Amino acid sequence: MAQGTLMALIAAYSLFPIYFITVQSLKTPQEDVFGSPLWVTDPSFENYTELFEGAKARPRGFVILPRVPFLDWLANSALVLAGSLAVTLAAAVLAAYALGRLQPPGWRWWRRALFATYVVPHTILFVPLYQVIIRLGLDDSHGALVLIYSTMALPFCVWILSAYYQHLPREIEEAALIEGASPATAFVRIVLPMSRNVLIAAALFTVGTVGNDFMLASIFLLDPTKQTVAAGLGVMDVSLEELVTVAGVNLAAIPVAAACAVFARGYVRGLTAAMVEGA
Amino acid sequence: MAQVVMKDLNKKYDEVHAVKDVNLHVRDKEFIVLVGPSGCGKSTTLRMVAGLEEITAGEIAIGDRVVNDLPPKDRDIAMVFQNYALYPHMTVYDNMAFGLKMRKFPKAEILKRVQDAAEILGIQELLKRKPRQLSGGQRQRVAVGRAIVRHPQVFLFDEPLSNLDAKLRVQMRVELKRLHDRLETTAIYVTHDQVEAMTLGDRVVVMKDGWVQQVGEPLELYGRPSNRFVAGFIGSPAMNFVDVGISEANGAVWIETQGLRLKAAADRTDRLRPYKGQKVTLGIRPEDIRLASGSDTPDRTFESVVEVVEPLGSEILLDMKIASAQMVARVEPTVRVKVHEPIKMAINTDRLHFFDLKSEAAI
Amino acid sequence: MAPALVLVLGVLAYPVGWEVWVSLTDFSTRLDGPPSFVGLANYLALGREPEFWHALTVTVAYFVLTTGLKLAIGTAMAVALAGPFRGRALVFLAVFLPWAYPGSVTVIAWFWMLNPPLLTSYAVAMGGVKHAFDGLFGTGAWAFLSVALFNVWRGASFTAVFLLAGLNALPTELFDYARLETRNAWQRFLAVTLPLLRPYLALAVFLSFTTAFADLANVWMLTGGRIVFPVLGTQAYWLGIRNGQFAEAAARSLSLVPLLVLALVVLFRWFDPPRERAA
Numbered sequence: 001m002a003q004g005t006l007m008a009l010i011a012a013y014s015l016f017p018i019y020f021i022t023v024q025s026l027k028t029p030q031e032d033v034f035g036s037p038l039w040v041t042d043p044s045f046e047n048y049t050e051l052f053e054g055a056k057a058r059p060r061g062f063v064i065l066p067r068v069p070f071l072d073w074l075a076n077s078a079l080v081l082a083g084s085l086a087v088t089l090a091a092a093v094l095a096a097y098a099l100g101r102l103q104p105p106g107w108r109w110w111r112r113a114l115f116a117t118y119v120v121p122h123t124i125l126f127v128p129l130y131q132v133i134i135r136l137g138l139d140d141s142h143g144a145l146v147l148i149y150s151t152m153a154l155p156f157c158v159w160i161l162s163a164y165y166q167h168l169p170r171e172i173e174e175a176a177l178i179e180g181a182s183p184a185t186a187f188v189r190i191v192l193p194m195s196r197n198v199l200i201a202a203a204l205f206t207v208g209t210v211g212n213d214f215m216l217a218s219i220f221l222l223d224p225t226k227q228t229v230a231a232g233l234g235v236m237d238v239s240l241e242e243l244v245t246v247a248g249v250n251l252a253a254i255p256v257a258a259a260c261a262v263f264a265r266g267y268v269r270g271l272t273a274a275m276v277e278g279a
Numbered sequence: 280m281a282q283v284v285m286k287d288l289n290k291k292y293d294e295v296h297a298v299k300d301v302n303l304h305v306r307d308k309e310f311i312v313l314v315g316p317s318g319c320g321k322s323t324t325l326r327m328v329a330g331l332e333e334i335t336a337g338e339i340a341i342g343d344r345v346v347n348d349l350p351p352k353d354r355d356i357a358m359v360f361q362n363y364a365l366y367p368h369m370t371v372y373d374n375m376a377f378g379l380k381m382r383k384f385p386k387a388e389i390l391k392r393v394q395d396a397a398e399i400l401g402i403q404e405l406l407k408r409k410p411r412q413l414s415g416g417q418r419q420r421v422a423v424g425r426a427i428v429r430h431p432q433v434f435l436f437d438e439p440l441s442n443l444d445a446k447l448r449v450q451m452r453v454e455l456k457r458l459h460d461r462l463e464t465t466a467i468y469v470t471h472d473q474v475e476a477m478t479l480g481d482r483v484v485v486m487k488d489g490w491v492q493q494v495g496e497p498l499e500l501y502g503r504p505s506n507r508f509v510a511g512f513i514g515s516p517a518m519n520f521v522d523v524g525i526s527e528a529n530g531a532v533w534i535e536t537q538g539l540r541l542k543a544a545a546d547r548t549d550r551l552r553p554y555k556g557q558k559v560t561l562g563i564r565p566e567d568i569r570l571a572s573g574s575d576t577p578d579r580t581f582e583s584v585v586e587v588v589e590p591l592g593s594e595i596l597l598d599m600k601i602a603s604a605q606m607v608a609r610v611e612p613t614v615r616v617k618v619h620e621p622i623k624m625a626i627n628t629d630r631l632h633f634f635d636l637k638s639e640a641a642i
Numbered sequence: 643m644a645p646a647l648v649l650v651l652g653v654l655a656y657p658v659g660w661e662v663w664v665s666l667t668d669f670s671t672r673l674d675g676p677p678s679f680v681g682l683a684n685y686l687a688l689g690r691e692p693e694f695w696h697a698l699t700v701t702v703a704y705f706v707l708t709t710g711l712k713l714a715i716g717t718a719m720a721v722a723l724a725g726p727f728r729g730r731a732l733v734f735l736a737v738f739l740p741w742a743y744p745g746s747v748t749v750i751a752w753f754w755m756l757n758p759p760l761l762t763s764y765a766v767a768m769g770g771v772k773h774a775f776d777g778l779f780g781t782g783a784w785a786f787l788s789v790a791l792f793n794v795w796r797g798a799s800f801t802a803v804f805l806l807a808g809l810n811a812l813p814t815e816l817f818d819y820a821r822l823e824t825r826n827a828w829q830r831f832l833a834v835t836l837p838l839l840r841p842y843l844a845l846a847v848f849l850s851f852t853t854a855f856a857d858l859a860n861v862w863m864l865t866g867g868r869i870v871f872p873v874l875g876t877q878a879y880w881l882g883i884r885n886g887q888f889a890e891a892a893a894r895s896l897s898l899v900p901l902l903v904l905a906l907v908v909l910f911r912w913f914d915p916p917r918e919r920a921a
Contacts, residue, residue: 003727006722007722007727007729007733010719010722010733010736010737011732011733011736011737013795014736014737014739014740014795014799015736015739017740017748017751017752017755017792017795018739018740018743018747018748018751020751020755021747021748021750021751021754024754112910115845115848116906118848118849118851118852128656128657128658128660128661128664129657131656131657131660132656132657152852156845156849159845169362169364171360171361171362171364172364172365172366172367174329174331174351174358174360174364175358175360175364175365175366175425176366176377177330177331177350177351177352178329178330178331178351178352178354178356178357178358178378179352179357179377179378179381179425179429180352180378180381180382181352181377181381182350182352185381189377190366193368194366194367194368196368204742207742208741208742208745208800211742211743211744211745211746212744212745212746212796212853212856212857213745213746213856214745214746214749215856229746230744230746246747246750246751249744249746249747249750250747252744252747253743253744253747256742256743256744257739257742257743257744260738260739260742260743261735261738261739261742264734264735264738264742264803267738267803268734268803268806268807268810269807270807271803271804271807271808272807272808272810272811274807275807275808275810275811275842276811
């Protein structure tokens with residue numbers, strides 16, 4: 001019984017903010033002002049539907065609100081996420097295999113150097129980062145975000161993948177070589193499928209990294225039609241349009257959270273696989 | 280035609296010289312076993328044959344082809360690993376079919392070959408399972424199956440039975456031997472277990488510190504070890520060793536140490552005579568020490584005290600000392616001996632082994 | 643290896659280098675002409691500034707507190723989730739969600755829970771708490787606290803799942819043996835669980851560093867810089883972006899480096915997987 005209570009507490013602690021924000025997003029402006037903060041008596045999807053009507057400017061109260069190209073934002077978010085995933089995973093797999101399996105001299109220090117970048121707060125680097133982006137001709141483009149998000153997710157992904165490859169019995173690849181596979185084939189047909197769960201873990205970590213950012217997106221994407229959901233909604237005036245904002249980001253969050261839920265088990269398995277010694 | 284010829288084979292890592300001047304001619308259809316303690320270079324040798332390690336110097340030929348520069352996939356070999364090395368994400372069928380798929384065999388042919396191999400190994404029921412759903416013995420069978428479906432020129436076995444429990448190991452050993460009799464494919468088998476080596480090998484190669492110590496048929500190694508290492512490595516319980524002095528008196532050569540004075544057999548005297556006044560190492564197989572009977576003359580007996588009695592059922596092992604050296608005697612199971620009791624033992628002096636103290640070579 | 647290194651070091655090395663160089667000059671948009679080299683002047687100026695020391699203290703306290711709480715809560719939840727019980731999968735998902743849910747949504751949730759927009763019904767009550775808290779710790783303290791809580795909430799979720807994977811990876815014999823050697827669960831936790839989790843805890847600290855700043859910056863941007871609690875990162879941003887005093891901003895950011903290096907040295911001793919340390 002005590003354990004049940006504990007678990008309920010843990011669940012409540014974890015879920016409450018999400019519940020809270022969802023409740024607010026279902027409120028009409030009237031209820032928002034006069035209702036209880038903890039529940040909604042008259043749920044309405046007004047805030048959500050409004051997002052999709054936003055092709056034109058809308059009056060609300062005393063102010064005219066700018067148009068919100070929400071569908072563009074959704075598409076942009078998906079694009080940036082997909083790009084970050086592709087770049088991160090491709091680079092991480094190659095780097096991790098090189099570090100964990102081929103183990104060039106000093107590989108352990110390379111891996112540490114990658115990880116050390118985590119203690120440098122990106123947020124204080126954005127002035128020079130911006131210069132890099134401009135120099136690469138990526139200003140106001142999704143490529144900039146893909147590049148930066150990938151750098152943020154890479155060290156961790158490289159770590160888990162290389163730890164996994166490091167402990168993967170060499171004989172499995174050797175067996176494939178003897179069976180008639182070239183090293184590349186052995187990697188694609190044997191090593192990659194075996195690391196499926198670890199790849200899932202790396203992918204979810206990337207999703208989490210991308211999903212958490214708001215600041216970089218709003219700095220690097222200025223053109224409203226190019227912005228991601230997080231950046232775009234952040235630009236809306238929060239105090240005036242709070243409910244629509246929340247509804248918007250929440251809507252974008254649903255597929256991400258659902259995907260995470262589906263792959264949660266693979267995520268833990270993948271992390272475990274990376275941590276198990278000699279398995 | 281699938282003999283394997285190794286010529287002056289060497290493998291050097293940065294600091295370790297793992298394999299030194301190995302010359303070996305594995306004949307077609309032969310089952311040859313490389314045996315030795317860990318770090319003796321046996322696995323490295325095998326891996327050079329497989330193409331998994333680069334050859335530092337020397338040459339390996341499989342059939343008529345020198346394979347030094349061929350990648351493993353082009354050597355037409357199959358290998359069974361100690362940890363099975365099955366592909367965990369594939370079913371047993373796919374594991375066994377992988378090599379054939381890589382070589383672009385037609386589907387029907389793959390199916391037939393996998394089923395044939397599965398039948399030989401008795402794993403037809405397992406074809407749809409994943410490796411993690413199998414027991415150790417079943418995994419080992421799949422690993423062997425994966426090797427035989429391709430009808431390679433040479434089988435390579437790298438300690439394939441070491442991860443199995445004792446009972447299964449004996450069973451699989453017999454099966455491997457039967458399989459080899461049936462398939463008649465040249466096989467090179469690496470193990471650290473001298474029993475496996477003796478039971479499986481047509482010929483056995485004993486290695487130590489990268490050197491080949493002796494190559495020979497099992498009984499040849501057992502009966503005529505070429506040096507002290509081979510003598511001690513082959514046979515269980517191991518051969519007993521004690522350092523003795525050699526002297527000549529009354530027209531006979533005598534072998535002496537504290538508490539022991541044996542007359543050398545007539546066919547050994549010539550070889551022992553040059554060591555007169557020096558010390559040599561005497562080697563006695565445990566089965567050549569027995570309880571003395573009334574007819575045993577003093578020049579072949581000694582007295583000692585039993586320290587440990589190990590009744591194994593089919594035989595009894597007695598631990599005792601000669602001088603300061605530990606001795607094991609293997610005696611009939613009917614013998615009744617008590618621990619700590621004085622005992623009189625006799626030695627089959629016509630089956631003694633002698634080794635040079637310095638070079639350790641057999642005399 | 644190469645692509646990951648190019649990506650991470652290319653995207654990060656230049657900004658870091660730029661930052662270091664700029665901190666040694668008087669670079670500022672207020673000056674005409676090229677910046678001139680001033681050596682350590684910027685740093686010496688910092689040392690004389692009481693505000694800097696205040697900000698530094700707050701920054702370090704923020705790091706230590708949020709990281710400590712994340713590890714404590716995360717470890718507790720991981721251990722609670724490690725054993726089998728009914729509904730474990732559901733509780734696990736609940737614990738996983740704070741991290742998986744896009745941070746750009748939940749950060750708003752936390753911020754508004756504790757800093758409700760003026761017109762809502764509980765704004766008055768919360769406002770009272772906020773006022774009292776700010777009175778104790780200085781203006782902006784409450785808002786700052788809400789960011790810290792969000793950071794802990796999200797980070798603890800990640801830590802919990804990460805450590806759960808670590809617990810799964812540990813050989814069960816060790817725990818069985820510990821049952822023979824220790825008298826109670828708490829002792830067992832201290833003697834066995836905690837030391838074995840050490841490398842993973844070290845990794846979690848690394849990741850905590852990045853998010854600690856990122857979350858702060860996110861909210862800071864979100865509220866248009868209304869959180870004025872002095873932290874090195876925001877001070878630097880203010881000086882750099884708003885005032886164009888890049889040199890001073892860079893010096894301020896980099897003043898953290900000695901502390902970060904110290905943290906790195908400690909963490910790397912714990913960092914590599916246990917097998918490597920044994921070898």
